[in-house]
Structures are given as C-alpha cells and as structure tokens.
Amino acid sequence: MVRWQPGTRERLQEAALELFARRGYEQTTAAEIARSVGLTERTFFRHFSDKREVLFQGQDLLLDAFLDGMAAAPDDATPMELIGTALESVAAFFPGDRRDRSRLRQSVIDQHPALQERERHKLSTLATAIGDALRARGVPEPAATLAAESAITVFSVSFAQWIREGEERSIAEIERAVLSELRGLAGGVV
C-alpha cells in the first residue's frame, strides 16, 4: 500500500470535515481522522499541528489571494479599486465545487464558540495584513485601515451569502453586488 501520495492533505481534510459534521468536532480525534483514510496519526501531524488547524489551514493561501489581487492592480489604482481586484482574486479560491465543503466547514464552526473565535482571529489577521499592504503602496491612514476592514466585511458578507441554501451565483458575482451596495451606502446613494 502506497501511503504517501499527492493529495494526502486533502484526503485528511475531507475526512476531518466529514467526521466533524457527522460525529461532532469535540468527539473526533486526529488519530480517528487519519485512520478513517488509512493513515497514521503521525502522518496527520506531519500535515497539521492539531485538528483545529484542519479547518484553518487555508488562511495563508487566502491571504496570498488578497495580496496577489492587489499586486496585480495598476500603480494608480484607488484603495477601493485595490479592494475590488483583491476580492476578484479571492473569488478564484472558491470555485463552485467547493461550495458544499465550505458549507460543511461553516456548520462545524457555527457550533463551537472556540472555532468562531479562531475564525474572528483569522479575519482580523487578514484585515491587518491587507492594511499593511495598502500602507506599503502609499495609502495613508485612516484610508488604509478603512479599506482593509471594508474588504474583509464585503468578503465575509459575500461568503455567508454564497453558502446559503439555494444560492447559485458565484462568489465573484455576489462580491461585486455587495461591494456595489457598500459604495452606494457609503456614498449616500442608498
């Protein structure tokens, strides 16, 4: 049996989500997650520091997506244009076939205050890093912080809508609508 193969991490993630959702997050151990896909606990810990991190391991990739989106924007882009390109870039991170998995993940998080706190921490860390990137591009305060926080707000609101039952639009489409709503709201049009 070949134990090491491409996708080991992904298999562990799938298995973890499935067990968390079916048996409960607290009741599931790292060893059980590994065993359910024919791997050892040792292999699990080569990929994740603990079972909670299975749910948050995408955080760095998500940040990269935000930053790459901003890096690709023209030099003279306004803060809101930078937020727009960042959100477009992030949308690629959530293709349609990931929607069910995102729903499952959210349902696990919604049931555990400690995981909700970890999620808040993640979003707060993302906002800080986006603010840093905006400041590095010369955006002054408080515009940089306001734009960074707005990016995270638009992303969170869009993500929550994207995983709602019956929602069929892509996250990119939802983000554009929410960003436009924010612009109208703040600009006093709405």
Place this chain on the structure above:
Amino acid sequence: MVRWQPGTRERLQEAALELFARRGYEQTTAAEIARSVGLTERTFFRHFSDKREVLFQGQDLLLDAFLDGMAAAPDDATPMELIGTALESVAAFFPGDRRDRSRLRQSVIDQHPALQERERHKLSTLATAIGDALRARGVPEPAATLAAESAITVFSVSFAQWIREGEERSIAEIERAVLSELRGLAGGVV
C-alpha cells in the same frame, strides 16, 4: 468604616486598571484589587464575575449608546445617517477626562492575546446587535450588515486614534473625520 458607598464599582475599576498596568494582568488577583481600596474579595465579586470583566463591563452601556443614537434618528434616516447618529451618541461615552483611563485599559489589552480576543468578541457582538437594530428599522440585507460593520470599523479606528499620544481632538470630531473618509473612499472620491 462605611464599606458600601456610591462609586464602589468605579473604585474597583480604577484600582484594577492601575494594578493591571503596574504589576501585570496575570499577576493581579481579584482579592488584591479589592484589598487595594479597602474592600473584600466578596464585594469585588458582587460587582464583577471575574477580573477580566472589569475591563469589559462597559460593553452593555456602549451598545445602549449605539442603539439610543439610532433610536433618536428620524424615521426616514438612511443607514449611513443612522450610523452617524449612533457614533455621535457613542462619543458622549468617551469624554476627554476618560482618555487616560482608556489608554491604560488598551495597554493592558494589547499585552494579552486572550484579552484581545475578548475585545474582538465584544466588537463582533456590538456589530451583530447594531445590524439587528437596522433590520428592525426595515434596512434590508446586505445593507444592514455592511452599515453595522462599517459603524464598528469607524468606531474602532476613531477610538485607536483618540487614545494615540498627543491626540487632542474629541472622539466625536475624529469619528466625523473618519466617517467622512469612509464615505469618500467608498464613493470613489478618494
């Protein structure tokens, strides 16, 4: 010696902040806080469930200030006008003579990740309650959530500026400037 007197809670708060800042949050017990102002631990726990809550006990009053501000606005106020009146109302909560105490409190929080998490939780709870109040006034989604999150962002950015060394403007004045910056930013003026 008269042990019960108006301001017992405030004396405990002052003493706690002073001890947290001078000796460290972890190193300070509820009993020591009480003793430092001639009270018993028992009296401390009549006012606060634990030493952490000394730092967060104003949360409900802060929420009331946001909600009262919105309640006082005319029926046809736009979401951003509601946010404006809420922020004005909240400013009354932070008179100039509270600035040093707010600085001290923030310096304690900045040193402890668990307190930072409690602060994030507080702000997230405030945003949810403000969103609920906006929805109750008939503001649809996603405008209600966007406006509520924006209110908390403007408040947080303004508060951070208000307690910066050398800052002399009132929090009301800073809030107006930050809100106007957000409007310009989102509206595409900046």
